[in-house]
Amino acid sequence: MEKAKMRKSRKRRFSVLIIFIILLSVGIFANNYYREGLLAMNPDDSSDVLIVIPSSSSVSTIANILHENKLIKSPLIFKIKVKTSNVASTLKAGEYNLSTDMDLDTIISKLVKGGKDRNIVKFTIPEGYELEQMAEKLAKEGIVNEERFIQLSSDKKNFEEEFPFLKELEKGQSLEGFLFPSTYEIFAGAREEDVIEKMLHEFEKVYEKDLASKLKELDISLNEAVTLASIVEREGKVDEERPLMSAVFYNRIKKDMMLQSCATVQYVLGERKEVLTNEDTRIDSPYNTYINQGLPPGPIASPGEASLVAAVNPADVDYLFFVLTGDGTHTFTKTYEEHLQAKPKK
Template identity: 85%
Template sequence: MEKAKMRKSRKRRFSIFILFIVLLVSGVFMNNYYKEGLKAMNPDDPSDVLVVIPSSSSVNTISNILYENKLIKNPIIFKIKVKTSNTASTLKAGEYNLSTDMDLDTIISKLVKGGKDRNTVRFTIPEGYELEQMAEKLAKEGIIDKDRFIQLSSDKKNFEEEFSFLKQLEKGQSLEGFLFPSTYEIFTGTKEEEIIGKMLHEFEKIYEKDLESKLTELNMTLNEAVTLASIVEREGKVDEERPLMSAVFLNRIEKGMMLQSCATVQYVLGERKEVLSNADTRIDSPYNTYINEGLPPGPIASPGEESLVAAVNPADVDYLFFVLTGNGTHTFTKTYEEHLQAKPKK
């Protein structure tokens, strides 16, 4: 009995000893890992990095910005260091010239001191704007060089390495339809590349959230989805009707009917005529959906989120026609006879 107790005691002491060793080794490892995380990324071959910390950025946002710019080794260690040094509330927004030979203490010190606070400007791109309209508007507001903006957005290859979703588009395709319409805040003097990049980034968020998983389900390409969304954007006035419009166009495609969208002809004409002439509807262009079946080759404008969502979530209806009959609202019908009856009487 006594021997059994002694064996249990020895086993317990041995287990405690092993646990102590494990904790000791783990502690040493974690301590070394933490110390390593405080060091500069590349002290032997440093490079300067221009970093912009937006106003109202959280510690988490700042840590991610620094990590993405390869200025810190671990965002978690940055957050621990900021917390233990009680500097979280003192980190300032602004523009910083940092270097890869700066250790964590130096970087935090500079963020506490504050960077160059450049003036900012806001601009709004309305839903349904074309590239040409965007460039014209931003040029008039003194934000961009119009020719530079058009040149950069004329071929997706200029941005597809940064935004991989663009690789799904056709070779040489422009960014028409993919610069997300919204209100943006930028620093004065921001380059055209950065502005386009911000707009593509906003589109990417919608793509990943609302479109990506639906494309395979619907057997639809990204270009087809955005092209459909752009037509819905230009034809629609009321958000609640957009899924119905999406359904109408998809139903017509399924039946081999031409879309006959006035918006696509307006895109060809370069103007938004309220009433198209017969000659307009016969204009020779792959974008003219009065003479070509299916969707046009690409988007005709930049759709907003409601239209993008509607394109991949069409209403479950049999409608084939719609006509403007109210204050921005449409009447949807299944047959051409019903469509004629629904047209407002002159």
């Protein structure tokens, strides 16, 4: 009798132990499964995946859309995370550019922030435009609020966390010269921040491709390079001449000659006068290169890629002067006497 009781007791303890091991194993598996579900599908692939979340989509519907597009590992983990984060009611419909290198927290954060309207708006910023011209043009096209666009672009600190190259600029410097001129497509209803960020992204591409390595080689700052490029942009009309113009300004700086760029005075005046008066060239401003040596404090316009490239790749020439010939091209000369003799083409 006593032996039978002992056998039953051992069996119960063994059963409890088996159940405990099973529960522990299930718990470990569930925990690992949950943690795995929080990770990115493919950390090495940042290519965009465009998805559309329809209006009034349930959390389950959103989970299925994400899973079908291979953006999340488990619809169940997505639903659990959304519920425990208490954000189910804040997930928004819209169009999203997501990628498989985003973890679950990032994707949910994007969905809470909201997607874009599917209507596309196109706009063009010409090369050589100033910030105020951009703001005015975009406002007339109904894309931005002019005042807010100017306010946001008036200080680089508003965007330097996302665009580290801006940290190289002076404290309080505006984005003049760094909003890349090009044709863009944005979603209708985009914020002023979205428009500015898109233009900064394009500048960043050119910076990394054409400028970054050359700045070290020439031992000049990013601000100096873009400032020079902006002058070349405003002075030049023919891409082939831009490296020559760049060389002229480099040569004048080396000889402690003032740059005497009409474009810098036009920037101060706020208008593009074809002929400057002597009074114009004496206007008191750090941007006036007729009375101040060296480059102005910052860019005077947004240069295109050709001017940016020319600013860090000046031609190997001894020219110190150039004059407009009348057909959009320039005559380049080495001496002041040659410069005076240069005549516009008939």
